[in-house]
Structures are given as structure tokens and as C-alpha cells.
Amino acid sequence: MPAIFTVDPRSGVPIYLQLTDQVKRSVALGVLQPGEQLPTVKQLALDLTINPNTVARAYRDLERDEIIETAPGRGSFVRGNGAAETSRAAASHVAHEALERAVREAKSIGLTRSRVRKLFNDALERWFPEEQ
Amino acid sequence: MSTISIQHLTKIYGRSAAVDDVCIEIPKGSVFGLLGPNGAGKTTTFKCILGLARPSSGTTLIDGAPLVPAVFERLAYVPERSVLYEWMTAGEHMEAQRRSFKRYDPARATELFALFNLDARKRVRAMSKGMQTALAIVLAFASRPEILVLDEPTSGLDPVNQRAVLKLIIDAAAQGATVVLSSHQIGQVERAAEHIAILQDGKVVLNGAVDDLKYQRKIVEGIFESDAFSVNGFERDARISRVEKTGRILRLTVSDGSDGLAAGLVSQGAQSVRIVDLNLEDIFLNAVAPSQSTADVVEAS
Amino acid sequence: MYYVEYLRALRALRVVAILLGILLALVVVMRLWLAAVHAESPDAWVTQMAQSSTAVVRTQRLSDGTVKTTIDDKAQRTHADIYDRGYAGKRLVITAPSSQLDMHFKHPLMIGSLHVVKSDANGMTTVVVDTNGGENIGDLFIVSLPFALIVATILGGALAKENDGHLEIAWTRPVSRAVYAVTAMSVDIAALAATEVLAVVVFVIAQAFFQMPRYGITTQGFQALLVALLVPAAWYALVTACSASFKRGLGAVIGLLWPAAILLPVFAAVRYGDSMTARTVSGLLRAVDTLNPLIYLPGMGPDGVTNGLSGLGLLGTSSLWASILVLIALTAAYSAAAIVQWWGVEA
Numbered sequence: 125m126p127a128i129f130t131v132d133p134r135s136g137v138p139i140y141l142q143l144t145d146q147v148k149r150s151v152a153l154g155v156l157q158p159g160e161q162l163p164t165v166k167q168l169a170l171d172l173t174i175n176p177n178t179v180a181r182a183y184r185d186l187e188r189d190e191i192i193e194t195a196p197g198r199g200s201f202v203r204g205n206g207a208a209e210t211s212r213a214a215a216s217h218v219a220h221e222a223l224e225r226a227v228r229e230a231k232s233i234g235l236t237r238s239r240v241r242k243l244f245n246d247a248l249e250r251w252f253p254e255e256q
Numbered sequence: 257m258s259t260i261s262i263q264h265l266t267k268i269y270g271r272s273a274a275v276d277d278v279c280i281e282i283p284k285g286s287v288f289g290l291l292g293p294n295g296a297g298k299t300t301t302f303k304c305i306l307g308l309a310r311p312s313s314g315t316t317l318i319d320g321a322p323l324v325p326a327v328f329e330r331l332a333y334v335p336e337r338s339v340l341y342e343w344m345t346a347g348e349h350m351e352a353q354r355r356s357f358k359r360y361d362p363a364r365a366t367e368l369f370a371l372f373n374l375d376a377r378k379r380v381r382a383m384s385k386g387m388q389t390a391l392a393i394v395l396a397f398a399s400r401p402e403i404l405v406l407d408e409p410t411s412g413l414d415p416v417n418q419r420a421v422l423k424l425i426i427d428a429a430a431q432g433a434t435v436v437l438s439s440h441q442i443g444q445v446e447r448a449a450e451h452i453a454i455l456q457d458g459k460v461v462l463n464g465a466v467d468d469l470k471y472q473r474k475i476v477e478g479i480f481e482s483d484a485f486s487v488n489g490f491e492r493d494a495r496i497s498r499v500e501k502t503g504r505i506l507r508l509t510v511s512d513g514s515d516g517l518a519a520g521l522v523s524q525g526a527q528s529v530r531i532v533d534l535n536l537e538d539i540f541l542n543a544v545a546p547s548q549s550t551a552d553v554v555e556a557s
Numbered sequence: 558m559y560y561v562e563y564l565r566a567l568r569a570l571r572v573v574a575i576l577l578g579i580l581l582a583l584v585v586v587m588r589l590w591l592a593a594v595h596a597e598s599p600d601a602w603v604t605q606m607a608q609s610s611t612a613v614v615r616t617q618r619l620s621d622g623t624v625k626t627t628i629d630d631k632a633q634r635t636h637a638d639i640y641d642r643g644y645a646g647k648r649l650v651i652t653a654p655s656s657q658l659d660m661h662f663k664h665p666l667m668i669g670s671l672h673v674v675k676s677d678a679n680g681m682t683t684v685v686v687d688t689n690g691g692e693n694i695g696d697l698f699i700v701s702l703p704f705a706l707i708v709a710t711i712l713g714g715a716l717a718k719e720n721d722g723h724l725e726i727a728w729t730r731p732v733s734r735a736v737y738a739v740t741a742m743s744v745d746i747a748a749l750a751a752t753e754v755l756a757v758v759v760f761v762i763a764q765a766f767f768q769m770p771r772y773g774i775t776t777q778g779f780q781a782l783l784v785a786l787l788v789p790a791a792w793y794a795l796v797t798a799c800s801a802s803f804k805r806g807l808g809a810v811i812g813l814l815w816p817a818a819i820l821l822p823v824f825a826a827v828r829y830g831d832s833m834t835a836r837t838v839s840g841l842l843r844a845v846d847t848l849n850p851l852i853y854l855p856g857m858g859p860d861g862v863t864n865g866l867s868g869l870g871l872l873g874t875s876s877l878w879a880s881i882l883v884l885i886a887l888t889a890a891y892s893a894a895a896i897v898q899w900w901g902v903e904a
Contacts, residue, residue, distance in 0.1 A: 133443060133446040133447045133535075133536075134443060134446065134535045134536075134537070135533065135535060136470055136474070136532070136533020136534045136535050136538070137470065137533055138466075138467035138468075138470045138471050139466075139467060140467050141467075141471070165430065166427075166430035166431075169426050169429075169430055170423055170426055170427060170430070173419065173422050173423060173426060173447050173448070174426070174447050174448070175287050175426065175429060175447070175448055175449060175450050176426060176429050176430040177285070177286065177287070177429070177450050178450060178467065181467070228529075228530075228531075231528060231529075232479075232528040232529065232530050233528070234527065234528060303903075303904055306728070306729060307728065308724060308725060308728055308729075308903065308904035309903045309904060310903060325730075325731050325732050325733045325736075326731055327731075328729050328730055328731040329731040331729070332729075333725060333729045335725040337722075339722055339723050339724070339725040339726050340723075340726070341561060341723060341726075343568075344561070344564065348560075348564060351560060352560040352561055355559075355560045356560070356730045356731070356732075357730075357731070
């Protein structure tokens with residue numbers, strides 16, 4: 125398994141959140157395919173040199189969010205059942221967070237509501253031109 | 257059940273308390289970081305847990321029971337300073353360990369020896385500080401202990417060996433061992449530990465899960481139209497540990513509820529509000545810097 | 558858990574082995590030098606007589622158990638009767654032409670317990686050699702005692718050595734403090750006994766280069782052996798007890814104990830006068846001196862002859878059994894004092 129995850133322990137974001145966001149993102153982008161096996165808790169902990177319980181917590185949250193499933197003794201897998209919905213849910217979660225952050229940032233630097241709306245529309249046009 | 261339970265531990269040397277009414281629970285299978293400035297009482301706490309020093313009051317329990325010598329069959333301690341015998345070789349230390357501990361695993365020891373490039377024939381006297389630390393680590397991990405008490409386990413080690421020690425800790429934790437470690441390298445603790453306690457002047461000033469602390473502890477920064485805004489009420493808010501006003505900028509160091517406080521600043525007329533994440537080092541410095549119990553209002557010009 | 562102490566003891570024994578090695582080398586040099594001046598032992602000469610082709614050797618057992626060997630050599634005009642009385646000694650009566658005997662007995666080798674009487678008549682000389690019986694193994698142990706005292710001083714203060722920066726290792730092994738202390742001290746005391754055995758073996762080898770005595774042991778010799786084993790043990794326990802509470806300063810403790818133990822019997826033996834004060838001081842010194850393991854050695858009492866107990870007049874007898882019992886008690890008491898302090902120490 126290539127090291128598709130990285131964490132920054134120095135960041136103020138809890139490590140388990142960094143990890144769940146990255147898994148969700150990978151699933152949304154199709155980097156992790158439905159049914160694909162994730163590294164074991166111990167392996168990922170050693171690869172990233174982070175506490176194994178932190179990895180376990182991230183996996184538990186992902187399981188609760190129905191993004192992965194764990195077969196006792198076999199490991200954790202990206203859910204195969206309804207993979208599309210799972211991906212979309214995961215994607216929309218990540219996108220939601222990013223959008224929220226962007227808008228908050230725009231307000232912080234003093235942009236007006238109409239200016240923000242203009243930026244948002246520009247971005248929409250660039251990424252969704254066919255829906256014009 | 258907690259693997260290590262420290263209840264109202266106080267240790268007085270002379271007239272001053274090195275450890276003052278400390279209560280810490282270290283859950284089974286966790287990696288617990290004990291942080292604090294020099295002289296905060298970390299080493300004394302360890303010595304009391306291990307029966308090397310007698311508490312002036314309070315109790316320490318291991319697996320719910322007072323310490324008995326048999327516990328050391330499955331507990332390893334790496335002290336802060338080298339306590340190896342200068343006149344003995346690394347190999348002789350290993351042999352002493354083999355004869356003392358039933359769980360001692362010679363294959364594991366050989367593996368660890370190679371990992372740190374140690375020479376069995378070398379006397380401790382002739383070793384560098386880093387090699388002595390490495391030998392102490394090897395001695396501790398060779399018997400595959402269930403409980404590890406590590407006081408500055410990476411001091412004097414180069415970054416490569418520091419990372420190797422960190423991996424050993426994580427590997428042990430992954431196999432269910434309980435690890436308590438102290439370190440001035442906050443980055444290591446941040447990676448390896450789930451729970452931390454911060455000691456200052458013998459008292460616990462902060463205690464909790466690293467992720468929760470990071471999740472809750474933020475700086476909420478608001479920028480107002482003019483510098484004529486009121487900071488009244490903030491110093492009475494238990495969630496706010498520090499209020500800093502610099503001209504039009506207000507910075508609140510909060511232990512919880514950052515979103516609500518940010519919204520509150522907006523309703524008070526703040527033009528812009530930002531929530532800043534804190535890493536463990538920031539949290540540590542915030543915890544040990546001001547020791548006042550009420551919020552600290554700093555007015556800078 | 559005893560391994561560290563075992564290594565310490567081995568290192569101390571290595572020092573003893575080097576000292577004894579030097580001693581043995583000196584003995585060999587001396588033997589070679591004596592051989593160079595033609596000195597030889599009567600035994601060796603008699604053996605040589607018996608090996609002559611013209612010698613007739615007869616052996617018979619007398620009624621008292623003595624084995625009598627007669628060597629008769631008409632050609633050489635020599636005759637020897639050897640009365641071997643076992644542990645009670647051996648007598649050689651050798652008659653030979655004066656010229657021959659003079660050559661051999663000009664420098665008779667007097668090392669070992671020998672008694673020689675020579676008489677001349679008609680160009681013939683008769684020599685009577687008595688070897689005064691067996692040598693007591695117990696005496697050899699007394700002679701080996703200085704080595705054991707050296708080792709006791711090197712190993713003494715075993716607990717203080719742990720206290721000087723190693724408690725974190727010593728106390729995180731799965732044994733209680735008391736078991737640790739008892740084990741460590743037992744290893745050291747065993748090393749003291751090993752030192753004496755080693756020294757005795759070297760003494761026997763050294764004697765074998767000269768006149769090999771018949772070794773045996775009497776009750777008194779056995780008592781001497783026990784005293785020889787117990788005095789270093791008690792001394793070791795004393796050093797350990799006096800230093801058990803210290804982190805450093807073991808050297809100072811040893812530096813004070815030695816002169817104190819040597820000078821105390823001297824001051825205790827002095828008569829300070831007949832005044833009440835003088836007698837009190839004297840009594841006090843004698844009482845304190847009973848705690849000194851060194852006075853229980855034969856000849857170390859205040860009277861300079863017997864051992865401490867009788868010399869102090871505490872017991873009406875010079876019985877070594879009493880000394881042995883006191884030494885055991887002192888060793889046990891000092892060890893207990895050391896362990897009690899060890900219990901109270903903190904890292």
C-alpha cells in the first residue's frame with residue numbers, strides 16, 4: 125500500500141480528524157476503490173509514527189460513517205455496498221468543510237457578501253461549465 | 257481499569273513539595289505523555305509509582321493494587337539519567353537482565369542491539385550519552401514489558417535513533433502495552449501519546465486526550481471597527497483562559513466552545529473572526545505560562 | 558539479580574589471583590635458587606637411595622600401625638629406616654659414609670616442619686630426621702586471612718555502591734529489597750570463602766615445592782578454620798552496615814574503620830590507672846572493642862596471646878567456640894543493620 129496518507133502532528137487539527145478526512149477524500153476521488161483493503165491499525169501507526177489508538181479511533185469513526193467496514197481477523201475495507209453513495213457522502217463532507225473554511229476566510233479579510241458571491245459563481249463557471 | 261492510578265500523590269523534600277496532590281489515571285493500553293518544565297515533578301512522580309521513593313501522602317496503584325516486586329517482571333523503567341554500571345559491558349548488562357527476568361527474549365535483544373548499533377563488548381564507561389540511552393532502551397524492551405515507564409527516553413539520541421525509539425513505543429502500544437513517557441520533545445509526545453498530563457510546580461495543570469485538547473483548545477481572534485470595544489465578561493467565562501487585546505484585535509485563548517464564542521464576537525460587532533488551531537506545543541506553553549486561575553487580561557498598546 | 562554482585566566478586570577474586578600468582582612465582586624462584594645451591598629435602602634423597610640398582614627395600618607394618626621401610630644398599634654402604642606414623646609424623650634414620658651425607662646435608666632444606674640430628678662415627682654419619690607430623694589445614698586458613706580481609710574491604714559496602722546511582726536498576730527487578738540485599742551479601746561472603754580456599758590451594762602448591770607436609774585437621778584446626786572464614790565475613794558485614802545509608806563516602810567509611818579496628822584493641826589494653834574514671838574508660842573501650850571482628854583472631858586479644866574474648870575477661874575460657882558464636886552473631890547483626898537501612902533508603 126503506497127503511503128497515501130500523511131499527518132502533521134504539529135498541526136492543531138487532531139490527528140484522527142486529519143486521517144478520517146484523508147480517507148474520505150481518497151474514497152471520494154476513487155484513489156481507494158470499494159472493497160480495497162486499508163492498512164492494519166498497527167501498520168499505519170508504525171508508518172506514520174502515531175499512536176495506534178489514534179488510528180483505531182479514526183477507523184471507528186469511518187466505520188460509523190459507513191465509509192469502511194471491518195471484518196474481524198481480516199482487516200478494514202472500503203465498503204463495497206453502495207460505494208457510490210458512500211463516496212458522495214464522503215466527498216460532500218470534505219467539500220462542505222473546505223467551503224465553510226473558504227467563506228470564513230473571505231469574511232475575515234473583509235470581502236463583502238456580493239464579492240464572495242461573485243467569486244463563488246466564477247468558481248462554479250470554471251468547474252461546471254456544461255451546466256451553464 | 258487503569259493500569260497506573262495516582263491518587264492525591266504528594267512528595268515533600270525538605271520543606272517544598274516536589275509533587276503536590278497529583279491525581280492521574282493511566283488507562284490500560286494507552287500511551288500517556290507526562291509533560292512539564294524542568295523540576296515540575298515528573299521524575300519524582302515516576303519514582304513514587306515505582307516505589308523508588310515513598311510518597312509523603314497519597315497512593316499509587318498498579319492494576320488496582322499496591323506495588324509488589326512481582327510487578328517488575330512485566331514493567332520496565334528507563335530513568336532520566338544513566339544508571340548503568342560504568343564498569344560493566346553492554347553484554348554483561350544484557351546477561352544480568354536475562355538472569356533477572358523470565359520474560360527476557362534473547363532474540364529480541366539481539367535484534368535491538370543491531371537496531372542501535374551497540375557493541376556488546378564495550379564498557380558503559382566508554383559509551384557516549386546517546387549509546388547509554390540506547391542500551392537502557394534495549395534493556396527495557398528486551399523483556400517485552402506490558403508496562404513501560406520512560407523518563408526522557410530519547411535524550412542524547414540522534415534523530416534516526418529517536419525515531420527508532422518512537423517506533424518501538426508505538427509497536428509496544430500496538431501490542432497492548434501501557435506506556436508512560438516524559439519528554440521535552442513535544443513533537444514526539446504529540447505523535448505517540450493519546451493522553452497527556454502537564455505538570456507544573458508539582459501540580460497537574462492540564463490533563464486530557466491529545467486529540468480532544470486540540471479539538472477544544474483554540475484561539476478565537478476578532479477584529480473590531482475601533483479599539484473602543486468592551487472585554488467585560490470574558491474574564492469570568494470559565495472556557496476562556498486568556499484575553500489579549502491589541503488595539504482593534506481581540507484574541508481569546510479558549511478551552512472549549514470556540515464556535516459559539518466566534519459567533520458571539522460577530523454579534524458584538526467584530527468585522528472579522530478567525531479560529532486558530534493550536535498544536536500541542538502551544539497548548540503546553542499556554543498551560544504552563546500563566547498560572548492564574550482567572551483569565552488573564554493583557555492590554556498591549 | 559545476583560549477577561552484578563557476582564561480577565564484582567569475580568573482579569575482586571582476580572586481584573587476589575594476581576597477588577597469589579606473584580607469590581607463587583616468588584616461591585618458584587626461591588626453589589630454583591635453593592636447587593642451585595644443592596639443597597634438597599631428605600625425602601627426595603631417600604627416594605633417590607631407594608632407586609639405586611643395588612638397594613634392597615623392605616616394608617613391614619609394626620604392631621602400633623607404623624609402616625617401617627628399610628632401604629639397605631651394601632654396595633653404596635648406605636642404610637635407611639623410615640618410620641611412617643601417618644598423621645603423627647615420619648622419622649628417617651639414615652646412615653651413610655660421611656662424605657656422601659655431608660654433600661646432601663650441608664644445606665638441608667629446612668622449609669617445612671623438620672628436625673635434624675646428625676652424628677659421626679668411623680667415617681660414617683647417621684642422620685635422624687623427624688618431620689613433626691601433619692600440618693593443620695585450619696592454620697593455612699588463618700594464614701590466608703589477610704587476602705580475605707583485602708577482598709572484604711573491596712567488596713564491602715555493596716549496598717552503598719548500589720545507592721550511588723544504581724538503585725533504579727537494582728530496585729526494578731522482580732525481587733524485594735530485602736531479598737536483593739541478602740542475595741548480594743551472600744554472594745560476597747561466598748567470595749570471601751572462595752578467596753581463602755584459593756589462597757590455601759596456592760599455599761599447598763607452594764609447600765609442595767619443598768617438604769610436602771601431611772595435611773590434616775584437628776578440632777582446634779577446624780575451629781581456626783571457622784574463625785578464619787567468619788572474621789572476614791563479619792568485617793564485610795560491618796563495612797556494609799556502616800555505609801548502607803550513604804550515597805557516596807564509602808571510601809571514607811573504610812578509611813575510618815581500618816585504623817579504628819586496629820587502634821581500638823591497643824587502647825583497650827592500656828591500663829589507665831585505678832581511678833573510677835580510668836576504669837570506666839577502660840571498660841568502655843573494652844566493651845566497644847567486642848564489636849570489632851578483628852579481635853576474635855587468635856593472638857589479637859588485649860593480652861596479645863589469646864583471642865579477644867578471653868583477653869577481655871568476658872569469658873573465663875579461651876574457647877574458640879565462643880569466638881565462633883560471637884562472630885556469627887556479629888555477622889548476622891551487622892547484616893541485619895545493613896538491610897534495615899537499605900529498607901529506608903530512597904532513590
